[in-house]
Amino acid sequence: MNGFNSVNFNSQIPSMRTYDTGMRFGRVSNIEDNPVGKQSFQDVMTNMVSNVNEQMNKPDDLLAKAASGDQGVDVHDVMIAMSQAEVTLTVATNAVSKVIQAYDKITQIQV
Numbered sequence: 685m686n687g688f689n690s691v692n693f694n695s696q697i698p699s700m701r702t703y704d705t706g707m708r709f710g711r712v713s714n715i716e717d718n719p720v721g722k723q724s725f726q727d728v729m730t731n732m733v734s735n736v737n738e739q740m741n742k743p744d745d746l747l748a749k750a751a752s753g754d755q756g757v758d759v760h761d762v763m764i765a766m767s768q769a770e771v772t773l774t775v776a777t778n779a780v781s782k783v784i785q786a787y788d789k790i791t792q793i794q795v
């Protein structure tokens with residue numbers, strides 16, 4: 685049986701916090717000035733999309749293996765993968781909604 689493989693947003697949080705803290709205290713002068721080892725917003729979003737894609741394809745692959753008679757794949761594994769994919773998609777949809785809401789708020793700021 686496969687272990688629970690969720691989208692690893694926790695590994696992205698420290699870089700987001702570092703960027704956010706820098707923005708609040710005026711320490712981030714340019715997005716391009718990211719120190720080595722720090723991820724840009726684009727990298728974080730790209731990783732999120734690739735993880736979502738991987739999680740969405742996993743149930744299909746397991747279902748195909750189970751339908752072909754692979755003894756290593758159990759129906760429970762397929763159901764768990766389907767549930768993980770559903771949760772992953774929900775989290776990704778909520779994250780995208782929050783990014784869009786933030787963008788809308790930023791565009792409404794009058795200078």
